Amino acid sequence: MTAPLYNTTILRLAATIPFHERLPDPMASVEKRSPVCGSRVAVDVIVDEAGRIARLGMQIRACALGQASASLMGAHAVGRSHDELTAVRDALTAWLAGERDTPPDWPGLDIFAPALPHSARHPSIRLAFEAVADAVAEAIARHEDAA
Template identity: 60%
Template sequence: MNDTLYNDAILRLATDNPIDERLAEPQGTSERRSPICGSRVTVDVNLGADGRVSEAGMLVRACALGQASSSLLAAHVLGRTPAELAAARDALTAWLAQEGELPDWPGLDVLSPALDYHARHASIRLAFEAAAEAAERARDTAKGI
């Protein structure tokens, strides 16, 4: 294991996800899987009347980087709009490709050691991709689409 990539902060996040179970009746759900390593993240979302995430559930079966990224998402997903989650997903994708700045999401800087490990990027993106899609589905469900 590479100590620089799998540092204490990443390993701590990987074992400390504040959302560790799925929602019983989500308005929106999405599962994303990394074809490279087989990591898989499922995110459930319910939106409040204000259109913001009021409840979230997760099932994470991922490598340490995918788990750490999922923990960072989980710690700050409540209160976000579907548009904010889509923007975070897109900013994370650009940052990992070194085509954008560090996303405005608390704690993502801890994943900086993974920037040069392109094969790990898909796993890091899983939770953000699933959350954005689940929130879109929840919004569409609320609109009756």
């Protein structure tokens, strides 16, 4: 018997997205959209001098899986470096594609195991992680250009 694609944990996470408001003056903003399902995320960041997320803001317009993924990303992103965010983004992509056996080293991502056979759902699950990694890279580049 397979686990349900949508379960209580995913629905709870989808309803409790942290940092669910855009930042008024971000160092960088990135918007991503899944052409497969139409899910959209916008991520705003402010990074500190070490290039770690100091503040995060998000606007999520996605299915419950995309919302739950954004919730997990947001709950653990503050204080993370670009290298950490890129590594989890890449590991998530590889896991969803069946290129690795275990979920990434990020709290809670194992809840998406039931979605592994549903490739049409993968882009929505990846969106927030892709957007935050890109936003931090952009913020770091802008900070370096201003220095």
